[in-house]
Amino acid sequence: MAVVINDAATLRQSLERHNEVFSNLLKLIPLRYYIVENKDEIASKWQKNTKNQKIPKQEVKEATKKAKRANLDPANQKTTLDILREEEAAHEAKKSNGDVKGKGKRKAEEMESDDDEDDESAVLHKEPVPMGTGSITELRSKLHERIAALQLKSGRKRPGDETEAGEETDGMPSTKDELLEMRRKKRGEVRDKRRKETKERKAKERTEKEGKGKKMGVLPPPTKLLVPEPPKSRPETTFNVSVTSKTTSSSKAAKRHIAPSDPTQALAKLSKKQQALDKLDPEARKRREEQDRYEKAEMRIEGGKVHDDPARLKKAAKRKEKEKEKSKKDWDKRKHELQVSAAAKQKKRSDNLLVRNERRKDKKAGIKPKPGKARPGFEGKPMRFSKKKTNVAGKK
Numbered sequence: 001m002a003v004v005i006n007d008a009a010t011l012r013q014s015l016e017r018h019n020e021v022f023s024n025l026l027k028l029i030p031l032r033y034y035i036v037e038n039k040d041e042i043a044s045k046w047q048k049n050t051k052n053q054k055i056p057k058q059e060v061k062e063a064t065k066k067a068k069r070a071n072l073d074p075a076n077q078k079t080t081l082d083i084l085r086e087e088e089a090a091h092e093a094k095k096s097n098g099d100v101k102g103k104g105k106r107k108a109e110e111m112e113s114d115d116d117e118d119d120e121s122a123v124l125h126k127e128p129v130p131m132g133t134g135s136i137t138e139l140r141s142k143l144h145e146r147i148a149a150l151q152l153k154s155g156r157k158r159p160g161d162e163t164e165a166g167e168e169t170d171g172m173p174s175t176k177d178e179l180l181e182m183r184r185k186k187r188g189e190v191r192d193k194r195r196k197e198t199k200e201r202k203a204k205e206r207t208e209k210e211g212k213g214k215k216m217g218v219l220p221p222p223t224k225l226l227v228p229e230p231p232k233s234r235p236e237t238t239f240n241v242s243v244t245s246k247t248t249s250s251s252k253a254a255k256r257h258i259a260p261s262d263p264t265q266a267l268a269k270l271s272k273k274q275q276a277l278d279k280l281d282p283e284a285r286k287r288r289e290e291q292d293r294y295e296k297a298e299m300r301i302e303g304g305k306v307h308d309d310p311a312r313l314k315k316a317a318k319r320k321e322k323e324k325e326k327s328k329k330d331w332d333k334r335k336h337e338l339q340v341s342a343a344a345k346q347k348k349r350s351d352n353l354l355v356r357n358e359r360r361k362d363k364k365a366g367i368k369p370k371p372g373k374a375r376p377g378f379e380g381k382p383m384r385f386s387k388k389k390t391n392v393a394g395k396k
Contacts, residue, residue, distance in 0.1 A: 027079040034080045257292070257299055259307040263316035266307050 026034075070076050078086075259266035277285050296306045307313060362369060 023081055026081050026084075029080050031078075031080050031083065035083060257296055257306055257308075258304075263307075263313045263320060267310065267313040267317060270308060270310060270313065 259269060277288060280288060296308065299306055359369060
C-alpha cells in the first residue's frame with residue numbers, strides 16, 4: 001500500500017514539473033499568435049469613418065493616450081497563461097450562473113406547457129360549426145359554369161354533349177381523330193382571325209392615305225377682288241409681273257433663280273436680267289422685284305443658294321481667271337520640261353549609236369580599243385609587296 005502511495009506522489013510531482021515546463025514555454029509565446037482575435041474588432045480597427053461614430057475628437061485622443069500608457073504599464077503586461085486562466089475562471093462563473101438560471105427556466109417552461117395543454121384541451125372541446133349548405137352549392141355551380149365556359153371557348157365538347165353515335169361525352173376527345181379535328185379547327189380559327197385583322201389594318205391604312213391625299217389636293221379658292229382691275233393701257237409684256245400666290249411651286253422659282261456654276265456666266269445672266277428689269281415701268285419693276293425677293297427667300301429656306309450679288313460674282317470670276325492662269329503656267333512649264341528631257345534622251349541615244357558604230361569599224365580594221373579611265377583603288381594594278389616571286393632566271 002505504501003508503494004502505491006509513493007508511486008502516486010512521484011507521478012504527481014512529475015506531472016507538476018511537466019506542467020511547469022509547458023507553462024513557462026506558453027508564457028514565451030506572444031499573445032497574438034496563440035489566442036485568435038475577434039474579427040469584428042479587427043474590422044472596427046480600420047473603420048474610422050463610420051456613420052454611427054459621434055464621439056468628439058478630444059475624447060478619442062485622450063482615450064488613445066490612456067490606452068498607450070496602459071499598454072506600457074508592466075502591471076498590465078499579461079502573459080498568454082494569465083489570459084487563459086482568466087478566461088477559464090470567467091467560463092466557470094458563467095457556467096455556475098447558467099445552472100442556477102436553468103433551474104428557474106425549466107420551472108417556467110413547465111408552467112407554460114401546463115397552460116398550453118389547458119388551452120389545447122379547451123380548443124378541442126369546442127364544437128365545430130357546420131358550413132352552410134347553400135354556400136357550397138353556389139360555389140359548386142359557379143365552378144361548373146366556369147368550366148363549361150372555358151370548354152366552349154376552347155372548342156371542346158362540354159360534359160353531357162352527345163356524339164354522332166348518340167353517346168354522352170365528358171368534354172375531352174376520346175379518339176385520335178377527334179383530337180386532330182379539334183386541333184385543325186383551332187388552327188382554322190386562328191388563321192381566320194389573323195386574316196381578318198390584316199384586312200382591317202390594310203383598310204384602315206388605305207382610308208388614312210386617301211384622307212391625306214384629299215387634304216393635300218384641296219386648293220384654296222381664288223381670291224376675288226371687291227374692285228375690278230382697271231383696263232390695261234399697253235399690251236402685256238413677256239414677263240409675268242403678277243405677284244404669285246402661296247400655291248406657286250418652289251420648283252419654278254428655283255429654275256428661275258438658279259445660277260450657272262461658272263461665275264462669269266452667272267454674272268452675264270444677272271446683267272441680262274437687270275437689263276430686262278430696266279426696260280419695265282417703275283410700278284411693274286417694283287412688283288417684279290418684290291416677287292423675286294419672296295422667291296429667293298423661299299429658296300433660301302428650302303436650302304438652296306442664290307447667287308445674286310454682282311460684287312461677289314466679279315470676285316469669284318477674277319479668282320477663277322487667276323487659277324486658270326496659274327494652271328496654264330504650270331502646264332506650260334511641265335510641257336517644256338518634258339520636251340527638254342525627251343531631247344536629252346534622244347541625243348544620248350544617237351551618241352550611243354555613233355560610238356557603237358565606231359567600235360564596230362575599229363574591230364573590223366584590227367584597231368584595239370583604248371583602255372578606259374581607271375577607277376580609284378588598286379583594281380587591276382600589280383601589288384608592290386606581292387607574295388608571288390617572278391622567276392628571273394627563267395626569263396633570262
